[in-house]
Amino acid sequence: QRPLYKDPSAPVEARVRDLLGRMTLREKAGQMAQIERCVASPRAVAELGVGSILSGGGRPPCDRASPSDWADMVDDMQRLALSSRLAVPILYGIDAVHGHNNVVGATIFPHNVGLGASRDAELVRKIGEATALEVRATGIHWAFAPCVAVCRDSRWGRCYESYSEDPEIVRSFTTIVAGLQGQTPADHPHGYPFLHSVRENVLACAKHYVGDGGTHKGINEGNTICSLDDLEKIHMKPYPDCIAQGVATIMASHSQWNGEHLHASHHLLTDVLKGKLGFQGFVVSDWEGVDHLCEPRGFDYRHCIAQSVNAGMDMIMIPFRFEKFLEDLVFLVETGEIPLSRIDNAVERILRVKFISGVFEHPFSDPTLLDVIGCKEHRLLAREAVRKSLVLLKNGKNREDTFLPLAKNAKRILVTGTHADNIGYQCGGWTIAWNGDSGKITLGTSILEAIQESVEVETEIVYDECPIEATIEAGNFSYAVVVVGEDPYSESVGDRTDLSIPFNGSDLITRVASKVPTLVILISGRPLVIEPQVLEKVDALVAAWLPGSEGTGVADCLFGDHDFVGTLPVTWFRYDDQLPINIGDANYDPLFPFGYGLKCSKA
Numbered sequence: 054q055r056p057l058y059k060d061p062s063a064p065v066e067a068r069v070r071d072l073l074g075r076m077t078l079r080e081k082a083g084q085m086a087q088i089e090r091c092v093a094s095p096r097a098v099a100e101l102g103v104g105s106i107l108s109g110g111g112r113p114p115c116d117r118a119s120p121s122d123w124a125d126m127v128d129d130m131q132r133l134a135l136s137s138r139l140a141v142p143i144l145y146g147i148d149a150v151h152g153h154n155n156v157v158g159a160t161i162f163p164h165n166v167g168l169g170a171s172r173d174a175e176l177v178r179k180i181g182e183a184t185a186l187e188v189r190a191t192g193i194h195w196a197f198a199p200c201v202a203v204c205r206d207s208r209w210g211r212c213y214e215s216y217s218e219d220p221e222i223v224r225s226f227t228t229i230v231a232g233l234q235g236q237t238p239a240d241h242p243h244g245y246p247f248l249h250s251v252r253e254n255v256l257a258c259a260k261h262y263v264g265d266g267g268t269h270k271g272i273n274e275g276n277t278i279c280s281l282d283d284l285e286k287i288h289m290k291p292y293p294d295c296i297a298q299g300v301a302t303i304m305a306s307h308s309q310w311n312g313e314h315l316h317a318s319h320h321l322l323t324d325v326l327k328g329k330l331g332f333q334g335f336v337v338s339d340w341e342g343v344d345h346l347c348e349p350r351g352f353d354y355r356h357c358i359a360q361s362v363n364a365g366m367d368m369i370m371i372p373f374r375f376e377k378f379l380e381d382l383v384f385l386v387e388t389g390e391i392p393l394s395r396i397d398n399a400v401e402r403i404l405r406v407k408f409i410s411g412v413f414e415h416p417f418s419d420p421t422l423l424d425v426i427g428c429k430e431h432r433l434l435a436r437e438a439v440r441k442s443l444v445l446l447k448n449g450k451n452r453e454d455t456f457l458p459l460a461k462n463a464k465r466i467l468v469t470g471t472h473a474d475n476i477g478y479q480c481g482g483w484t485i486a487w488n489g490d491s492g493k494i495t496l497g498t499s500i501l502e503a504i505q506e507s508v509e510v511e512t513e514i515v516y517d518e519c520p521i522e523a524t525i526e527a528g529n530f531s532y533a534v535v536v537v538g539e540d541p542y543s544e545s546v547g548d549r550t551d552l553s554i555p556f557n558g559s560d561l562i563t564r565v566a567s568k569v570p571t572l573v574i575l576i577s578g579r580p581l582v583i584e585p586q587v588l589e590k591v592d593a594l595v596a597a598w599l600p601g602s603e604g605t606g607v608a609d610c611l612f613g614d615h616d617f618v619g620t621l622p623v624t625w626f627r628y629d630d631q632l633p634i635n636i637g638d639a640n641y642d643p644l645f646p647f648g649y650g651l652k653c654s655k656a
């Protein structure tokens with residue numbers, strides 16, 4: 054007689070109750086543990102029965118792992134999990150935040166700030182669908198996306214992971230949850246986790262709850278100082294929509310609200326998120342989020358665990374010291390510091406998500422999906438997203454003349470700059486490596502390659518990353534394209550107060566634009582300082598954000614095959630000492646206002 058929890062025809066809540074009733078305290082504690090793959094031993098997965106395994110940013114199973122290497126690794130972990138006493142499968146999680154960005158060859162979509170410029174919520178839903186397929190192709194069940202931060206200060210190293218400074222735009226893009234998980238049916242119970250198809254959809258994770266984008270001076274993992282009213286109007290805004298779409302998991306923020314750690318906030322994690330907003334999936338901590346609760350970090354770990362679990366944390370991204378975590382958690386329950394009812398509630402939520410995910414019935418990868426990774430259809434979708442993300446900020450030196458679209462049959466053009474031929478730079482952070490990298494880090498088309506593919510065969514392209522004066526002066530160029538911007542970064546590595554164009558980008562712009570009609574393309578996760586004397590010299594200026602692998606989308610607009618439609622999702626400040634500066638501020642005096650964006654055609 055098969056136990057009820059293994060019966061797929063039984064109601065989910067009955068399966069949850071049956072399985073919970075069979076579990077020992079240690080097995081319950083195991084389900085609340087999430088560990089990094091590099092410590093996922095048979096002891097951890099089969100004996101101690103951890104509930105989840107993740108690959109942290111830039112931590113592949115092996116160097117240049119192929120999609121099937123990924124799928125084989127995940128399946129190996131799952132086989133270990135199914136050999137545990139109750140054979141509870143694991144959920145494998147990864148940061149697929151702009152495509153399946155840890156996997157070489159996966160389609161890399163524009164980062165969120167660029168999608169924000171498109172204002173196209175349906176496009177974002179489709180990106181979720183495509184991303185889910187590429188993630189499932191590697192056997193992975195759970196994407197730590199979307200980041201629904203509302204970035205209020207561009208000095209924040211995660212600015213580009215935020216769709217916009219406007220909470221309404223961020224809220225409108227929660228359609229990506231429906232893309233990743235599938236669309237909930239009309240009668241879906243409010244707040245209940247949802248997944249349409251175990252083969253094609255992944256569990257989503259709205260993050261980082263709450264106020265991650267509002268920290269003082271944009272300091273990552275810092276303190277968001279604001280009223281409850283502002284917290285709700287600005288930072289909380291996207292969560293009800295995610296919950297209404299059945300988001301299965303929510304990740305707590307490393308940041309604090311008015312000095313209270315989110316990872317230990319009973320009011321925000323339990324009273325508000327689970328009570329008032331009715332969230333019935335599970336809350337997962339961020340990386341070592343529990344350790345961050347004590348200074349020095351990791352000091353009095355047992356007390357940190359009690360604080361966080363009692364506040365409403367359901368699963369802890371430990372991710373390394375799982376023996377200590379499990380020992381401490383069991384001790385805290387046995388001594389009554391954490392009530393067993395809290396553990397049962399956490400495990401109930403985790404099992405609920407596992408049952409609705411279909412992982413009990415389909416625990417292993419589906420090799421027939423492998424071809425979707427980096428497939429033509431997804432790259433065309435990414436190319437469309439790039440086109441719609443571009444914002445035309447200047448087109449011509451005066452009212453009459455327009456500079457774009459560029460001529461495809463120009464005699465001789467100069468393409469220059471650090472970012473003209475660099476896939477790594479145009480993808481930005483969270484791409485193959487945690488902080489991203491320079492060079493040919495994955496498959497794709499650089500902006501130079503896209504321009505080369507677009508112009509007529511008789512057009513001569515001179516590419517020189519940093520040309521000397523003679524090259525510029527004697528070049529006899531019809532026009533120049535200068536592509537400059539930021540080096541890739543993620544999280545605190547990207548926290549910056551100096552937001553001038555790195556690599557002396559302004560100097561190169563000035564040197565070229567003084568001699569040749571010039572288009573500047575900025576590759577960046579945020580607005581950058583463009584001094585007036587630099588801006589006045591250029592003939593045209595395009596903000597391309599972090600477009601990802603499909604540079605072809607940039608050329609599509611430069612040469613007029615498609616018009617520009619993007620508008621600024623963030624305020625373009627004049628100088629970084631204006632920050633923070635957001636639409637609606639008094640004395641709002643930006644270089645280009647929120648919502649600004651030109652079109653090529655006069656129409």
Ligand SMILES: OC[C@@H]1[C@@H](O)[C@H](O)[C@@H](O)c2nc(-c3ccccc3)cn21
Pocket residue numbers: 108109110148197260339340544
């Ligand atoms: O990758 C898992 C999560 C991710 O989902 C979160 O958005 C992000 O805040 C995060 N930072 C780290 C991380 C930070 C420093 C060192 C090692 C890892 C890990 N993670």
